[in-house]
Amino acid sequence: EIVLTQSPGTLSLSPGERATLSCRASQTIISSYLAWYQQKPGQAPRLLIYGVSSRATGIPDRISGSGSGTDFTLTISRLEPEDSAVYYCQQYGGSSQTFGQGTKVEIK
Amino acid sequence: EVHLVESGGGLVQPGGSLRLSCAASGFTFSTSWMHWVRQAPGKGLVWVSRISSDESTTGHADSVRGRFTISRDNAKHTLYLQLSSLRDEDTAVYYCARSAGGYFDLWGRGTLVTVSS
Numbered sequence: 001e002i003v004l005t006q007s008p009g010t011l012s013l014s015p016g017e018r019a020t021l022s023c024r025a026s027q028t029i030i031s032s033y034l035a036w037y038q039q040k041p042g043q044a045p046r047l048l049i050y051g052v053s054s055r056a057t058g059i060p061d062r063i064s065g066s067g068s069g070t071d072f073t074l075t076i077s078r079l080e081p082e083d084s085a086v087y088y089c090q091q092y093g094g095s096s097q098t099f100g101q102g103t104k105v106e107i108k
Numbered sequence: 109e110v111h112l113v114e115s116g117g118g119l120v121q122p123g124g125s126l127r128l129s130c131a132a133s134g135f136t137f138s139t140s141w142m143h144w145v146r147q148a149p150g151k152g153l154v155w156v157s158r159i160s161s162d163e164s165t166t167g168h169a170d171s172v173r174g175r176f177t178i179s180r181d182n183a184k185h186t187l188y189l190q191l192s193s194l195r196d197e198d199t200a201v202y203y204c205a206r207s208a209g210g211y212f213d214l215w216g217r218g219t220l221v222t223v224s225s
Binding site for chain 2: 051
């Protein structure tokens with residue numbers, strides 16, 4: 001099973017700043033099978049990014065994904081108060097999908 | 109508008125059983141792979157089960173294999189998860205999700221299962 005480790009655990013930033021979230025895999029993720037989700041309290045997760053860098057429908061271009069192999073990054077430029085949430089990475093290249101433990105983004 | 113709506117959660121004693129349902133609307137359910145993902149209180153997301161569009165292929169996480177069974181009724185546009193031999197650690201919100209090539213592009217709002225005596 002591929003283990004995903006996200007860092008940092010919590011990110012506290014001000015509106016307008018850039019957030020950089022990391023997701024590291026225990027083994028190479030094939031065919032760019034990595035996604036990112038946003039989850040706000042009391043809500044279901046929402047797909048942000050799939051295939052490492054493809055934005056889902058309706059996701060603004062200030063949210064972007066990058067990376068390859070075992071190291072992946074979600075970047076949120078120009079943070080807005082609505083970006084306050086927990087962000088999860090997910091790999092879907094193996095026989096079973098796995099998620100990272102999440103990074104909480106707090107807006108000061 | 110596309111929707112997934114889960115139901116069937118509740119309070120159940122350890123060792124008990126429960127069947128969750130997920131009603132789909134607004135898209136072609138019969139051609140979609142579907143999954144269940146759970147989230148224990150205050151914890152992260154954990155994949156539970158998946159089923160192919162024609163029900164020919166299913167898969168379960170090691171933690172639930174032999175206890176949970178995923179199924180679907182394409183005529184009723186409904187996904188199911190039969191939970192048996194429930195344990196305290198199965199307490200969670202259970203989400204159904206549509207798979208689009210492995211990632212989940214549509215989620216329901218979830219149904220809470222609480223296992224407690």
